[in-house]
Amino acid sequence: MDFVLIQFLTGLSSASALFLIASGLTVIFGVTRIVNFAHGSFYMLGAYLAWTIVRAFWDWGGREPYLFVAGVIVAAIVVSLIGVAMEMTLLRRIYRAPELFQLLATFGVVLIIQDATLAIWGPEDLPLPRPPWLRGFIEIAGSRFPRYDLILAVIGPVVLGLLWLLFHRTRFGVLVRAATQDREMVAALGVDQRKLFSGVFFLGSALAGLGGALVLPSQSANLQMDLSIIAEAFVVVVVGGMGSVPGAFLASLLIAEVQAFGIVLLPKITLVLVFLVMAAVLMVRPYGLLGKPQAHARAQSGMVEPVLRPAPPILAWAGIAALALAASTPFWAGAYALTVLVELAVFVLFAASLHLMMGPGGVVSFGHAAYFGLGAYGAALGLRYLALPMEAGLVMAPLFAGLFGVVFGVFVVRLSGVYLAMLTLAFAQIVWAAAFQWVDITGGDNGILGVWPSAWATNKSVYLWLSLALCIGATMLLRRFVFSPFGYGLRAARDSELRAEAIGLDTARLRLVAFTIAAAAAGLAGGVYAYAKGSVFPTYISIPKSVDALLMVLLGGVQTVTGPIVGAIAYHGLFVGILQTTQYWRAALGLSIVLLVLAFPLGIAGFARARWERAKGLEAA
Template structure:
């Protein structure tokens, strides 16, 4: 590599760092003040792109950029006022769920408004050419982008340091109750912060259109990039976000420049994992102030009453006789529901009693599925052995990843689980020779005696119910109590002799095992698997199931999995915009039933 090409790669890195920084700065600002992790931030970026592409033919590119940014900012203000404002007092996870729902709705809105095809944007008038740098041609527009990052950083810095608004934002970031008691109206403050964050995301998207087309898939891609940048830089730190955007922009640019382009999918997550292990609060972040009274509000899991147990046994028995009454489609749907219930309960075990939020639980599900496929197809073992041994793939990954994850807590832990899931996904996605790459594996059929739908249903039923029962039983065993003690008060748990980290690690592996079993069951029920089995959307599905059902209920995740799987299956058949329907259902539930479905049942059964 010559010095000139190093310079060019460096400039390329700077140019992509700019738009990365714009999105991440907005995300960081919103998180800092409202403590909401806005999953829909990538969707706002996507809207900025589409809006700019749509506006450019009428007003020209240079007007379309600020107009698109303002439109997205205004949308942010509306979303905050109508939705998020109701959720500031709600548990963190419910807020997450609501922003997931927005992702679904915004994606389908874009599909409806602009169609499924990628849209090419115009080039920037006046900056169509290229400048000669070290004997090569470098686009003029990229020079402009390179300047945008520092300009926005300086403007934000002035805004936060020199204005009363900025002072109030910084005060509320640190202690919103105190700011409130001093007469600061949080609604205006939070609303304006959210609008500004959305505006930055929209601006980032609009500025990107001369470089790449607007696509529907960009939302989750951008949000995971932005998460990485924000976490590496330190949550809530704008200069940290800038530094991290530069770091990641450069590393990606050099990966491409050096010919390791397949490594770019994972490299930022590797960087994040390294940074989080070395500096748990990011490069420029500070240890988050402990949330006052956290844990005290988490209701204990009561032992289920005799009546509730009888009801559960009755449900299990009813499931046993279903094949006698019905076949075909019902059995396929119930098989799906059962194995996703197992998956959801394993995620619930991790998040609820374990207190470890995971954005990447699909990794263990997917590894179970791929384990089964690989054992059957590559190692040519029998189906029974493949089913039994496949979850060990998930266990192995959970042992390794968990060791790192339990060193962190809260949102940082969640981000690290996302990073590991993304790394796993990109390995599977790119290793064509072994995992089949993006095509996945086909021909994973169960042995002859299980090939019937009924037989496989019974296997799934028995395995899922046994797994769910085992996890529920463990909640009331000393291990379960130790986990909950560690969640509610790590210091006190430590002081009475519980090795909190070791317990969490064990909990992480335990949850991974059952997710892996669910994945293995899934592989044999479908006959084929693709990298989607362990991609981010699958993890999101799991979170939605758990939160729909209710995090603080025992049986909630089962009902959540049933409702979600049924909705996905029935709505998706007849309607192109099924994601938006699911999103709308989630929003309604979040606002109307904040405790999840399980809480309705619990309210009925208690007294």
């Protein structure tokens, strides 16, 4: 019984921190409709700034509790100013862009802040020295419980109460609630949107900074805080219902308690557990505990998907020429070029498979790396446990990924928009956690080594040709699907679900089949990649890998079928190739993403097509 009470209290204290982060995230999303990836970075900055500021205060006036409180508050305010600065300089320019672009832009900020933090505070973890009053314990039911955790447990409900008062008793709060529903209308009623949005970012970032500062005494400031917290915060926000503060509170309680008890009762699957809870909640309540169906974002600038036309013949010839050039590389270039080309072929297929979902399917998967990784692990596990040769492994890869595609897809296709994106992310995290934690089978962090091609394909030239045949062949097949009745049906389901159902199209099944095909294709890409590298690691399934795929598709342009191919080549060739040679490649990549979003909202191929159509005088939708 004591154990239950103590674990419950531990859960409460981590629920508070989680609620601070998640409430800020959900308020920002509610009003601006931006899923702010950088929110985790603000949390991290809160911790680092508190480490510097609190220590400075203590050096000046002794290690007093009130100076700790003052330091935490100052840290939160500095973070909120950084948040407002990001809103004013970057986000303000892209409020009308598609939500995925906004998400990527904020991910760019994540990368920039990571490198900035590294440059300022260095790579070491920074613990706050703890004076006795921070280390105190309280006797509860015969056990010692940290006093500071008890204080934390109280802060969550207090903040919830303050937020409720703010939203129901102040004009700012009522305006925020109104803007959560229809910000354009609020502007037309004489409310300055810019001030409102900046205000919301101030509030949201302050909450994130506060959260980061408050966990500093029990953890330490480190460079992994941002992405680890943001995944959890997304889960909390989605489980609670996007935009709902009380929902975020309930969800943070639920998630924190699940973690607190899970870590003791089911230590092997703690990482998976959280995402399982999320998947379960979304099954029953597709919009979260207290969420409402999202009002379909109004087509503010009359944005309509353009009519899909087959590519002009010249493009086909250019494609054939490029392929011929690639296939002839072994005769005139060195081994490194061959390695890069294999990777390129793999990423073209990876991007094309995601595009089938994102473009014609209208379904933004945020965890596409899961299927890439499942393909790679499918081949590697086949080798390890069934001694499958490469030929069988390359069949196994798409099958394995496709199988998971069906299982996850059944749940995914029931949702839409941000909820769907977050569920795909959750599934990807489950797969990642399994690969990472299930050491006996997957080798954990060390991965599985020795995944080499069969004897006839070990020659680098031969493996390049094999990769080109498999990856480019599969990509062409995906293209073909887009123009088939199935592809049309998929687009019909995206354009108007209402009409599609009214003419007898089973939209959920169409999406499920597309999801499975996309998963299998990504799996094939993963399989080819595994044999090229000779090994598989959990990083194949990580969030940055999923973001890579999204970037490739967006860089090329979602609205064209050629886009992902161009995007994969541009992304892989230019960004990764050049940027990874610099020390601060994260910041450089982040900056590139931000500039890309600002400069090419249609992507490269979309930009080219707009030019082409204008030149031809074609009617645009």
